[in-house]
Amino acid sequence: MTATVAATPVSSSMVLAIIDEARDKDYSTGVIGLRGVPDRAVIADLHHDGRVVRVRPAESALAVREVLTEHREGDWMVVITDRADDDLGAGVLAHFIWQRLRSPDPWEAVRHRFAATGIDPALTGSHQSRELASALLAATPPSGWPAAPAGVLTRSHALTSVARIHLGLDSDTADVLGVLRWTMRPASVTAVADLRGEFGNRLADETLDWIAERAGAASRPVRTLLRQGEMADLVPLGTVIQLLTAEEVLTAEERHVAGTSLVRIEPRWGGEIPPVPALRALGSASTELLTELAAEPRQGAHVERALQRAGAILSQVQGEQLSGHSDLLKQGQYARLTRLCDALAATIAPNPAPTAGRDVEAAWSLVRAHLLSRPADPLTVAFAAAVRLSRWLLIHDGVTKSELVALTRRHMDQSAWVDAAINDVHRGVEDPHQARYLGVVADAAMKRRQAEEREFATALAQATRLDGILSQAIDPTVWPLEAVLPGVVIPMARKTPLLLFVMDGMSAAVATEIVGDATARLEWLEAELPGASAGRRAAGLSVLPSLTEVSRASLLCGQLRQGQQDVERRGYEELTVKAGKIKAALFHKKGVDSTAAGSSVSADVSTAIDDRTIDLVTVVLNTIDDALDRSDPAGTTWTADAVKHLEPILARARAAGRTVVITADHGHVVERRHGTQRSYADITSGRSRTATGTVEEGEIEVSGDRVLTPDHRAVLAVDESLRYGPLKAGYHGGASAAEVVVPIAVLVPDEDSNPLGLALLPPQVPTWWLTQENAAIEPVQAPLPLGTRDLAKTSKKNKPDLGPTLFDEIASPEASAPAQKLGDAVVRSEVYRAQRRVAGRLIVKDEQVAALIDALTVAAATRLPMTIAARALSVNETRLRGALAQVQQLLNVEGYAVIGTDPHTSTVVLDERLLREQFEVR
Template structure:
């Protein structure tokens, strides 16, 4: 008994079209084709890939075949399905067929031809339900262009499925997980999976999703069940949730218990027991990393990531893991929780808390990835953290030695170096956060603590101011000795403008006075000018090397009509604009033998349409030969005291009307710029009070002498620098009091923010600057990060004996590019000192003999690294330690690398952000043969 013949296979439209296309590619014109198969779609009609019509017919006899052949149009393909063999049809019928025979159906042969392959890999043909997968591949064949050719002629499972994924689902398995996560949330992705099932069948769709899951590596078992149309948009969000719940290294014992409970609730996501712990942990970590990279990508990627992160936050709460959110660097609720943790640490500093707890809380908040979304809150919290660092430092003891002028100079220097930066932080913290509970209270608490200390410092400053004014201690031209001098503002033309003009030579000087510019205002203006506009801040000619930004003391009371007029005339006086112009031009003509012009608000504002700078002012700046000295007065800051918010403003060159175009014009002309003010100002924080002046109030912060002087709130000043009829006045000291109506800010009093005036000297980026003239960043150390003590080398680690022929440390000949303060005494020998005293260091300096970095500078840098958290330094701290500007920091760090990176080992390197410097202290000690107290 013989077996019955196998029934003809079923054939769908994909094989029909593929059969015709293959014949067309071999040069056959439209004709008839007989196929031994059972059609799955009777009477199907369509077209080939080159748009030739295709008609099908089912014939069970030779007669029916003949009739269909007779009816075929010349311009169409006819595909005849029949169960008759060649003998039944006869040679007459076969002669009318394109290939002269009845074709059999081999779907894999068709697949091979569509991929232009000469061989099929077993990994493809041995797949479960391989025929259905092959049929699916033919059904999903792109109408235009077909499938990409199999590499090397061998069609593998991976190439076939990847081709379908790219064509039908628009996803590439070679992309990183962040791109896969972005694809999963796209609106069209779930619909594309559904379309693939409709066109190619479930089996091919399943195989493609299996392949997509494989591309995620160890996460495969967790990812695969989530690659379905109904849950696909939650793929990334669920991954982030798993990242939080499975990161046991970050969890406390109680948090691990909570995480296990939440993970149990996640089992429903898979419809069965969840994958094992290692798989879910891998998926969570991969999803978190992928979303982090997506967040840092293009604007579109960033917005996609934000949607996914918000969804993840919701899912975490749904599974009961809200209390664990703080462990995430991505979730919005994590930022809120970390902010509250920081606020509680700020509040606790008065009781059992420590600055270390504040630093740890701020570091966690700073790691959070949603910087842009929470920028305003972060600015306020960063400022509160800076205030916490400042209030944790011991109150600076201003030495009482020397005359009253020296004492005032030291107090003024303290405000220039520290107090003004405290004011910046106070202003930023006072803006507050969008949270009226714990976070806002924590910031408020730290602001109050800082204000109390500022009030105490203001009283000490005012006492020194009154003594120096009474003693007329500035008559010699400056308060204090040369190394720390502060100028009376009426001497600025002589002590600053004259030497700057001489140094600038034919390029000339632009002297810009920003009315009301305080030390706090100058911090951001200078940073903007140096950073964004590429100016170079330099020391005043004649100042000692290593000096900081210069400053002056305003005339009293600190009013525009008094202090500004005294500045521009070079003598103690009062007056309006005419007095200032006459005095300024007269001084320059007499002292510098130059022509000068001074422009006030009306002349500066008279710009023609299309002109950023008034044509008259622009012409004067351009005319370096005819007008070497040009002065301009800008009133934006002083105007803000009446009608806006100087405390909430960030003053930059573009926020002060006319300043940026003036600076650009000056740079084009090659002019040096002197930027200063006539007095500073204090900010109204809405917690002050009105004082009855008792006598005639000369401003919101000053009154005529007479009546009771309320100690702590006011002070009596008298002497030549008090410009009044009797050379006496009572000035407000506390920034919380005023004599007049409520405004946004005030000046006229004796607070250091009103009295101390910053003086900046700026050179264009193209100007040549002598070594030691350019100023380093001016921020106090606590501004950029925690201030820590240097690591002291252990006593058991004696210095290596000097190599023979080593130059003595005292020699250090010639000018060096970098210099710092003298080294500490031998008994406090630090790690940095141990390195520069080693034989390896000696060999490195001999190999790099042309380097100009001093040993003391490198030692200080090493000590700063050794004491810093994670041995990491932000650029500002590194520049300050080396005594260079940020513009020259790159050259400095390259010199340090040449010395420290022995044999190319990365002892000193840049972090992934391309800014933060990192020192491998262990490798440093190993390379230089020094010990470290671990």
Template sequence: MAAHPVVGRRAIEMLLQVELPQSEGERLVLVDAAYEDRGREAEFTVQINGTSRHVRISDHDSLLGVVDAWQRHRAEADEDENGENGDKDEDRVLVVTGRVPAEQLGWDLRAHAVRHRPLPVDRAEIVKQLFGATDLDPRMSGERWLLDALLEAEPVDGGWPRAGAVLTRDRAVRALLAQRLGLGDTTSDTLDLDADTLFAWSRTPTGPATYAALPLAEREGIAEWLAQAAGPAAATLMALAADGRGEQALPLGALASAALSSEAAEAAGFALGTLFGPALSSFEALRPFADAATGVLTRWIAQAESSGPQREEARGRVLDVLEHADRLSTEAKLSPLIGTDRLLPSGYRQRLRDLAALLGGPAGPAETALRHLTEHQLSTVYADSTETARAAVRLVRWLHRPLPPVESVGRAVRAHMASSGWADLAVSILAEGDSSRDAAVAGAYEKLITAVRARRARLDEAFAQRLAVWTEGASQQAPGGALLIEDVLTEAAAPLARNGGRPLILVLDGMSADVAVQLAGELDRRVWTEVVPKPGPGRQPARQAAVSMVPSVTRISRASLLCARAEEGGQNKERTGFATFWKRRRREAQLFHKGGYEGPPGHGLAPELLQTLASDDIVGVVLNTIDDALADGREGIAGRWRIGDIAKLPNLLNAARDYGRPVLLVSDHGHVLDRTPRTHQQTAADGVQGARWRTGTPEDGEILLAGPRVGAPGGRAVLPWREDLRYTARQAGYHGGASLAEVTVPVITLVPSAALIPDGWTLLPAEGTAPGWWRGEQDPAPDSEPPATFEATAATGTGSPAASAPPLVEVPVAAVDSEAAEGTRGPRTEPRAEPASPTPGRNSLGERVVRSDPYEAQRKFVRGIQGDKGDTAVAAALDALVEAGGKLSPGAVAAAAQSATGRSQRNPERFATVLERLLNVDGYPVLQLVESGRTVQLNKALLEEQFLGDVE
């Protein structure tokens, strides 16, 4: 026998709205169904044709109960009519439900009932009416859970949306999900329901709880539909929601992925089963659930890696889920079984610890550990921590690279600019500490910094000894192969002013080599092209570096820089000397100091400065942000600098671009940071003149300098080369000493247009600025033990860093990479290896392409490639791209072409565009400018297919 139907209030309301308008005066409605809330009478009001009707529902399983309910209803209605209530008899309706067969109801009772018989409740018919449909999906008639749910969940305001002629099952379920669970919109004809939507819903505060409170049949029906619409993972997810653990769905999915990929998968799966409990129907259901969850998390991680406005929100969402997963893993004692999982934060931290444990040995294992760390899916979410780890491995490489002997002051400062200054940058990154706050990692970093400082101290000692000899006779007339700070305007600024050029000279007071490479690396290469003097035959282009005055303090070095001769003085001296230098070259010039270039409220720069920039005058601006930070503690917080950290530097660079001015970024001296313990005291000494210089007799860690470039009484001064010596109160950093970081003056030249490259100068590709060990290039020799072992160096952490430092490795200059690249001043006798470029006749890929018939045919239609030199340039560019793995900056591509032909490629972007037109036959993307024009990308396989016809 079929089960007796059960109805709810909404079904009865719809039944009354259909039947009562056709049965005026009737007060009894018999319903052939049981009421869902049995044992209780329900009363409510329903609107029938604009009139309120008071309804009472009474449920009975016996004829006597039905008769008694009707008699009581009549009596109460009569009493109300005669009493104060005044309700009309016909306004009150009794609805009787129950399991009394129709044949047992006498005619005396049925005569008072609507239609004189028990009325059947057709849920399908009611649902059709609610959606305004004329027909119903046949599948729905047998799904009582769906029909009942649609009756129960009808929106109060406006009801269900109109569904058209036919109400489909999917349309009905989508409307139900929107109304019941907040999944989608009841007014939408479609529901873009996927794993992302479902897992995001599982994290809402009310969605899963609402689902758990639904009747069992409705939960099962929704779960079945979702499994078909959103995939098999939906069943497990909804089971967790029904169990009151919807917020654990994503964390458990991440754990499931870790367990299934674990080497101890069976044991991990058992532990995982205790976490899922009854929500896990079978272990076979784990795989689709884990895959769906990791897919969602991977997409969320990609959002956290982007630069969009939702980045921080996505990052917080990802970490919230995965840290929850780690907590669950710990509670279930699952963590030891999943190890270094590539998704969980615990896996990232373990990989980081593994890397830290290898920092005291050869570079090879540390390199492998770094790759393992960067392969973790959170490596970019923990971007700061990953960058710090990368800096640590770079320092391990540097410790194992041979250092050139300090043969001259000029070569030493250029090598510092090209290599050891980058080591200072890596130490600054490492010194900030790791965001994980892991004690083992922090300890390893501390030991590594100590080892690097020991090596740097030995290098500084050797440089100081060479500096002492050189200083005795160095002058503008006899620089000894070095670029003097007083010659920077002549050697670097004057070439930019030729033929009416209007350089902007920005003096960043206190900018050391590590700060300079950071700022230069942040420049937009689509706007600025870095240029340097052309090197001699067989030499590679390299950044310029000058030698400061001694002691390396602002009053002496900056005045000498701006006056173009050895001077001492303040702002008035600098302004006069700057104007005089340019007047001798028949140019007007103005120098702006702090307070003179800052605009009033509403202005980025002073109107006077902007007016001067618009003129033909040479303009100089002195920026004190870095030097000021050494006193106020800015670098005590962070050693890294961005362009936006330098007050008004972004405004000045933008103004220079707008006015078409080349820019010279130069310092007056560098600095060292105070990385000693807080308990470290200043060094007691006689004749103290500043934080890092004094008069008297040198002691351990100091050097006596004397000569015409020593701006001290009697031309003599004692300067420390050890960075941990200071003679005054503690500050964030110091300058004035004889270390490479303080004496080296970075000189960076930028042009906004290739037309402004001075004669005799060439572009410097971005790839050519960082040393090989920073980029991760193969060491020139196999790994060996570091010059000073970790443990031996760390043991001297409280004493002089030089005390246990190893001697410098003496190696032939020819064996050293670009970190010792020679500049344009001073003789050089050592041979230098040619930069990588095609050797004619070696049958490289580039040479085979330019000899091919398709290339010859294509070249006829492209201007800019002429003669044999043009073909050589194309071949060299292609070979450089292939050697680099298919990607280079436009500057590097142009530099390869220039190196092979000797013909200057003054406009790298234009040269790349010509290559693009030449190689992209029939529109196929053989070569493209990507990343907004910052990168040239070569498709090697497509190049071979298009021009050689042989894809390997």
């Protein structure tokens, strides 16, 4: 009678594990007998480490003898049978290594595969442990499992190895964020399916359970979704749960909606609903992860996919009402923008509420806090501009301005920035509802700007009629263009090599971007004109009509002239060589464009800039003016690299140590497709015509020597929406400040490369551009008398001190600040005077300290952005740190932190209560 014993199925991986064990016992080949189910399905010829392994089932002793004949010297033979040892007999057993049948223990094979001396019972004692062991053997990678540390194979090491090798989970970052990051990769979903399909549910479930345990407090919902094959929904669902469990920010009605939505999610948990703390942990980790990934450019697609899915889930559970509380969801951004639109509309009302500005700021703060509100995103750019315009519109301008200087300065200091913001708004957004509100704000701003432009044009016409009043500087920061070279540039070039850019068509609005980019990104420093002490960028007034053939010719010739490039070259030579007695070079478009292949700057321009015997190099750049005909000046972001040749030439000038002056021949207005055309037979440009017929609304007649027409008279368009010629992208020739007022900006490479000792300018950006608070902050400055300030003719007595100091050209204000202001009270106190005596000689002035205190006291949370603090102190941002250090010496009595900086928010902070206490002021 044939005897059988209990046997189990034997897998190929178990066979190979037994062979490896034999090899470790110094058996290089032979026959191994295994007790197992002799299933004919296991018949195989395997290849293992260069040898053939023949696996054969044998259902009887005779069958065993028969398969033994197949053994070949040098290979392995494995016989699987369920016969008892006695049935086989000693003769058959003698052929087997170990002279007996082995009963394969999968855990023993696993131990061997992990080079372990023992196995932690936590691994072997799990449910269906033999199935898990067999799966671990089957899942052995070609390079083998990593050896168990300290000799003991733990559950953690085994499942960590499976997760790393088969699922691509980095065990070194396997905390909750690492786990959630792993679930967001599409390859992870495929890897789990492959693990389950190839090696069975047992190993897959055990590994997923181990992964879920890495999620800490969020392990229960993570485990459920992983096991149910919904791992791709982990982060999206967690994002929704974060919103639904944020009870502290929800109203009573919203809490009811959140509770109902959570009930709708319950079927996902398969009858075992995770506790609220576990759900909150998942929600918190999901939002933290998405916020972190959003900062990684390569993760953009994953983040967008997760947020889209989260939005769909929120809609499925009918929780859209809560979306405004989300910093992540697209619906949340839309809800916040809707709130901002309502707040913006309220500021345009005939009598806006006192809280209108604060409501806008609160809504805008929520929009900026949203993950999708990236600074460079077109939607964010458009709404940032609308918020800035609303701040400007809320400022009450109670000063009546009728003098040309005051109106010119208003345009440079305020209105040019308004025009830049209007351009940003007009880039538009896709959503019709949002676009309508943006349009309302832009229209209100343009209406106010139109009134300003009419004021400016009236003053311009009046000044132009007075012979001689605009023949030279009417203010240290306002110059007629024909006086700029003889009165400013050439005197500077006599003392240091200079590079002059003439940016054809550059308005003051465009200059806010170009100069801002040059100082911020390219790290140039902006300085004042010699002899000026206003702390502001200078301006030039174009010749009329504000056209290239009259304004640029007059600028380059140093006197009123009209003509093309040949006139400009002759007049430039006469002005620089004969009258100015300096060596100069002028390059028009052709000379600048003629670059060799691979070169960013033409050889002639490069040579001239490098040659320090050439006192003045003048380069004409036409990119902006060209855009008025063929491009989109309003839709262009005017960085330095957007103007052809500008950035490489600036780099060349820095290397050569040249001071740079940037100006233009005229500005421009933008075509916004809602203007009107008036047809005349005698137009001289799209914005100018001869002085015949009636002067209609939106126009003005100008006359005088600076009107370079045959009869020195012309009718010029004032309103931006008016044109005389065919439709273009933009126009010039009119009498608006946007066309007539051009910047005169001075740049130095760094503080050590400032041979003229020019005062560095504080930030030129108006306060309302950055914040609603402190909209009236202006730099501390001295009163400026009218009259010509010609550096070449300034007496030694009146020359500015060109030696570099920390606070150049800071003078006492024209009148003391009102006595009730805190800053004034502090600097007049006995304690402050004592601090002055102790501190010794400091460059910072009392007026600057008072201005900073007053700015801080009216700021939100008594905090100021660094740029605004620099404006209040009237210093360049590069000198702000030194300025603040001196202010702290005066105000931080006995080391108490009355004033300090917060590096996390880049703000200057004032402790007002401590300030009043220390200086004994109320």
